[in-house]
Amino acid sequence: MLELFKLLGNKRLFILLIGLILFVAVMGFTLGPRAGLSWPEKFIKDTVGFVQSVFYKPARAVAGFFEDISNLRSLQEENKELKIMMAHYSREMPKINALQTQVESLQNDLKFTEAQKNSNKFDLAIVDVVSVNNDPANRTLVINRGSNDKIRKGLTVISDKGMVGIVSEVSNFTSTVKLLTSMDSRDITSPGxxxxxxxxxxxxxxxxxxxxxxxxxxxxxxxxxxxxxxxxxxxxxxxxxxxxxxxxxxxxxxxxxxxxxxxxxxxxxxAASFENWKSLFVVITWEVPK
Incomplete structure (x- = not known):
């Protein structure tokens, strides 16, 4: 019986030591200088993001239901405005296409580089908001798209009104967006x-x-x-x-x-309200080859 306790005690000590070594190794790898997140951080962020979405989306859906009821009266007027906008858009499209063709021709004549040609080209990727951190000193939100969806650090995030923030961290399936409400010229990591x-x-x-x-x-x-x-x-x-x-x-x-x-x-x-988001857009710009 005594030998059994010693054996169990040795096993516990061995497991404890292995766990301690792994913990120190992960901490050292995480805290060291690096360009992006480590795989344990990506796994944790994706997992936390999924769990948060399970609770956040239903809560937003309930709040949105009552909000939509109060906005039903304005839907008819908005539909009229959208029809007018679509009519203007259809009318202007031939002019826009002609101007675009002229611009491309001039760029070729002036021997623009690929980087110059694509500097103002971008796509919009619609994303859902998973969670929001309302800490005034570091307001961030998590979106349900990551590196697997071509999201990368530094991309701009906008609402239908204006700029919202900048992608600050990216994992495989989720990304963290630092809101513009955290901008501070005294912070060297805060971009102007x-x-x-x-x-x-x-x-x-x-x-x-x-x-x-x-x-x-x-x-x-x-x-x-x-x-x-x-x-x-x-x-x-x-x-x-x-x-x-x-x-x-x-x-x-x-x-x-x-x-x-x-x-x-x-x-x-x-221009943006910085509250009550359901969906946002990531501005995916042309990436300069390395």
Whole structure:
């Protein structure tokens, strides 16, 4: 009997040591410098994302049911507007196709590189929101698409109104999106967004790099004093630097303030509402070959 206890004790000690070694190995691999997530992290994120979707989607469905009932009255008016928009779209399509053919011809004549030709081309992949993290310091959400669906780190995520966030982590079947409401110029990992005003693309430029949690607005900086940017202007991505596609809606100028003498700043009301999402779109841009 004593030998049996010793044997069991040795087995437990052996299993404990093996577990400890595996734990240290995984932690070392996870904490070390790397370009993406390790496979244990991807597995955990995909598993957690699936479990969250089981609870999140039904809850959103119930909330959406009552919301849809309250919106039934506006559906008829919206359908009329959509029919008008489709009529305008059908009328303008021949002009758009002709212009596209002309642009492609000019690009070939000017010997544009493939990267230049594809810099403004993108596809939209519709995704479902699995869960939302409402931590004010690090607002993120999880979507139900990952690397298996050509989602990659750094892609832009938008709603039907405007920019929402940037893909920050990717696993096989889910991805984490860092919301623009987490933007902070003091954070070196927070990217600035090169922006311009609609109709003033050649004369207006600034950087969106901060979000004010109290006022719910963006701060646009590095605006030249001679810049014609004014209250009411529609702000979109400029495409400068290649980090974000051109002409993605960001918001509307609420006010413009003097800066440090050389530049000015502007307060931007976001186009997106940052709440009550069911589905979003990932902007899949052309990937430069390595």
């Amino acid at each position: 967004i090169a922006a311009t005003a609609v109709g003033k693309e050649n004369t207006s430029f600034g950087i969106i790099e901060d979000y004010d949690q109290q006022t719910g607005t963006f701060l646009m900086t590095k605006i030249n004093q001679n810049d014609p940017l004014a209250k009411g202007d529609q702000i979109v991505t400029s495409g400068a630097g290649g980090a974000f596609p051109k002409n993605l809606p960001i918001g509307t100028v609420v006010s413009r303030q003097p800066g440090n003498g050389l530049t000015a700043t502007a307060t931007i009301k976001p």
